[in-house]
Structure formats: structure tokens, C-alpha cells
């Protein structure tokens with residue numbers, strides 16, 4: 417599903433108006449969907465308090481208040497400021513015939529349903545004054561909160577908290593989700609998110625051309641590799657995985673296993689001389705090849721027709737490793753997944769890395785977690801005015817790469833501006849070796865010819881789904897098999 421920034425949502429609103437849906441009617445539908453969710457989800461609440469701000473978010477609140485009162489509930493409205501005279505919100509406030517209290521006098525109770533219609537997409541600065549104090553009181557009282565569009569204090573564009581924010585049990589937003597619903601901390605503050613249809617025609621999206629999606633199979637399933645019956649193993653993608661020294665071979669084996677389970681026809685672990693014996697005792701279907709110097713690597717890639725390579729898991733960060741990473745970047749055109757230690761190696765000489773990337777070759781997928789992202793793109797990481805999506809996009813454009821910016825809310829970004837926010841991750845994936853598996857999944861899909869952005873999005877989703885299936889107590893060794901089943905189902909459907 418497309419994700420719209422608050423600015424794009426304003427555009428949707430104007431386009432809907434041109435298509436004959438007035439803001440007044442959208443506001444009635446928005447307030448109506450809030451009232452419906454309140455009745456359906458919180459039927460046992462004895463009283464309802466609707467907190468209304470000065471803008472259209474408050475307007476939705478007045479509409480919901482009127483409808484809930486008409487259904488027989490005891491409803492009070494508390495407002496921080498009057499809506500602008502002549503606005504749709506003012507018209508909605510006029511249609512509310514009950515009393516209106518000053519927000520400063522509102523005393524929340526634990527058994528109350530609080531409908532938060534203070535601020536939505538229009539939140540422009542940190543919460544302060546009466547609104548902030550009311551938010552603090554609601555949090556202290558522990559009332560059940562249903563947020564209109566966004567919990568007040570959450571930025572719709574970044575999910576960041578602006579000063580203070582409500583913790584909602586449920587958030588009803590309209591037409592399409594916003595980045596603030598999917599990026600942390602906003603995602604956690606929203607509670608369950610309901611995306612309500614308020615009559616904005618989906619056709620407006622053709623004019624808006626959104627470049628951000630929630631990461632879902634609908635976006636990339638068509639591009640998943642479907643091997644033809646006649647394919648032999650090398651036609652199904654040959655993936656090479658670089659191993660580190662003898663004491664650090666497990667990471668490469670996890671990547672290799674993931675690549676094989678995700679459909680690569682052949683997988684070879686490239687090993688430094690000292691790790692050959694350790695790897696040989698562990699590998700069965702996966703092939704093993706020794707490399708000593710960067711030239712060996714180039715020769716192997718060329719002669720054995722490698723389709724994608726993973727470099728980084730357990731690799732090490734010394735001079736020898738640096739030489740390999742640089743050779744891969746300068747002298748080879750094999751699609752690369754650069755993870756973990758290889759990211760650290762690149763970050764040791766940023767000017768060189770970016771100079772090489774000016775040519776745009778080879779196809780590159782970078783998989784940094786927060787710390788690695790900070791090392792590769794320090795200025796972007798420090799820029800607190802940017803959302804995680806914007807940081808990932810700028811990084812992708814700068815590195816001419818697909819960037820998988822990992823975390824609980826992993827963002828995948830391409831250098832052409834497309835981006836996706838992943839939502840199926842689970843805490844069980846925060847385990848040693850999980851990232852190595854992800855790198856192997858990306859390489860397998862790349863090696864089978866899937867375009868890099870789609871391959872990255874698919875790998876992240878499959879990884880998340882595998883984590884959910886395995887659940888409590890999973891180890892990274894469980895993930896490749898689970899990923900295989902997820903992928904098999906995606907392909908067979």
C-alpha cells in the first residue's frame with residue numbers, strides 16, 4: 417500500500433475536492449469512521465471525552481462527538497482553541513450542540529475513552545501549553561485513547577515525538593497511512609492503526625505519484641524468480657559468499673545457507689587459506705573455494721560465472737579484507753551485497769568509496785544497521801530534521817545503491833527515490849546471525865535476476881515472515897529453512 421507524506425495527503429485532499437468531494441464531506445466521513453471504531457472497539461466505556469484542537473483534526477473530533485452522542489453515549493468536548501471562523505472545522509463545531517469545556521479544565525479518568533483530535537497532519541511545532549499539559553494528564557490517568565489521524569505530538573512525516581505525545585490504543589487514519597504510522601517511535605504510539613476510506617478516489621494517486629510504500633508482496637511478487645524447468649544449476653544463480661578467518665566462519669555459512677534456501681542454484685563460500693579446514697568440515701551442498709589475494713577472487717568470479725556476492729559477515733576489517741572489498745567495487749561488475757565488516761571497511765575511506773560509486777557500478781545493496789549507517793553516512797545520521805525514510809533515500813542516492821537501513825522499522829531505499837518501510841519484523845529477529853541470513857537472501861534473489869530494489873524489499877519481508885513463524889527462541893540457523901517455506905508459498909500462489 418502507498419504511504420503518503422502529510423504534504424501528499426494535502427494534495428490528495430485538493431485533488432479529491434476537484435473530483436467533487438468537498439473537505440466538508442471528507443470531514444463527515446472521517447468523523448464517522450472515528451465514531452464507528454469507538455463504538456466497535458470500546459463498547460464498555462461509560463463516558464467519552466473528545467479533545468479538539470484548532471484545525472481540521474479538531475473538526476473531525478466535533479463530527480465524531482456529535483455522532484457518538486446521537487448513538488446514546490455521554491460525550492463531552494474539551495477544546496484548546498476555537499477553530500478559525502468560516503472554516504470547515506468551525507462549521508463542524510457549530511453542528512455540535514453539547515457543552516464545550518476549556519482543555520485546561522479537563523480531568524481524565526481511567527475508565528474514560530479519550531478521543532484525541534488535538535493535532536493530526538498539521539502539527540507544526542512541539543506540543544506546549546494547555547495541549548501538552550492535557551496530554552501529560554491523559555497519560556498519567558491511563559485512559560483508553562483513540563487517536564484521530566495521529567496521536568497528538570507524533571510527527572506524521574517522521575514518527576518522531578514533538579515535545580510530548582499521547583500513547584494511543586488505536587489510531588484511525590484516512591485514505592492511506594503516513595510515515596509516522598510506520599516509523600518508530602510513532603508506530604508504537606499509534607497502537608493499532610485503522611486506515612479508513614473517506615471517499616477520496618484512489619485515482620488521485622496517479623497524479624501524486626507516491627514513492628513510498630509499506631513493504632508488502634504486492635509490490636514485488638511479480639518480480640520473484642521463477643526458475644524454468646530446463647534451468648541447470650548455474651542458470652539458477654551462482655552466489656559467492658566471502659568467509660572470514662578460521663574463528664569466524666559461521667557468519668558466511670549462514671549467508672550461504674540462506675542463499676541456497678532462497679533458490680540460488682549454486683553457492684560457493686570463498687575462504688581465506690586458514691579457514692579452509694574449518695569450512696570443509698561444515699559444508700555439504702555448498703561449495704568451497706580458497707582465495708589468497710584479490711586476483712584469485714576476480715578470476716573465480718569470471719571463470720565460475722558468479723551472479724551475486726555477499727561480502728561482510730564475519731569477514732574482518734584488516735588490510736587484506738580492504739583490498740578484497742576495493743577490488744570487488746573497482747574491478748568487478750558482479751552484483752554485491754555489502755554487509756557488516758565490509759561496511760566498516762568502506763567507512764574507513766569514505767572519499768574513496770563515494771568516488772568509486774560515481775560510476776554506479778557494480779549493482780550494490782548496502783545493509784547497514786543504525787551504527788553502520790552512522791559510519792557510512794555520518795552527516796545524514798546526525799541530521800535530526802530528516803526522517804528515517806529521507807535518510808535512507810539520500811544515502812541510496814549518494815551511494816548509487818539500494819540501502820537496507822535495518823532496525824525494527826527497516827527502510828529499503830533505491831537511488832531513484834523509491835522507498836519502502838517494512839512492518840513485519842519481530843523482536844525475535846534481533847539475534848546473532850540474523851543479518852547474515854538477510855544478506856544471503858538478498859544475494860540469492862539478486863543472483864536469480866531480480867532487480868535490486870525489489871530483491872531487497874522481498875528479502876526483508878521474507879526474513880520478517882520467517883522470524884514471525886519461528887518466534888520465541890529462534891536462532892539464525894532456523895531462518896533459512898523458514899525463509900524457504902515463505903518463499904515457496906509466495907511463488908506457488
Ligand SMILES: NC(=O)C1=CN([C@@H]2O[C@H](COP(=O)(O)OP(=O)(O)OC[C@H]3O[C@@H](n4cnc5c(N)ncnc54)[C@H](O)[C@@H]3O)[C@@H](O)[C@H]2O)[C@@H](O)CC1
Pocket residue numbers: 425426428429439442443446469470471472473474475476534535536537538539540541542543544547564565566590614
Ligand atoms: N487532508 C484530508 O484529506 C483530510 C484531513 N482531515 C483532517 O485534517 C487534519 C489536518 O488538518 P489541519 O491541516 O488543519 O491540521 P491540524 O488540525 O492537525 O492542526 C493544524 C492547526 O494547529 C496549529 N498548530 C500546529 N502545531 C501546533 C502546536 N504544536 N501547538 C499549537 N498549535 C499548533 C496550526 O497552526 C493549525 O492551526 C488531519 O489530521 C485530519 O484529521 C479530515 O478532516 C478529512 C480529510
Ligand SMILES: [K+]
Pocket residue numbers: 473532533534535536563564565566567568
Ligand atoms: K490526533
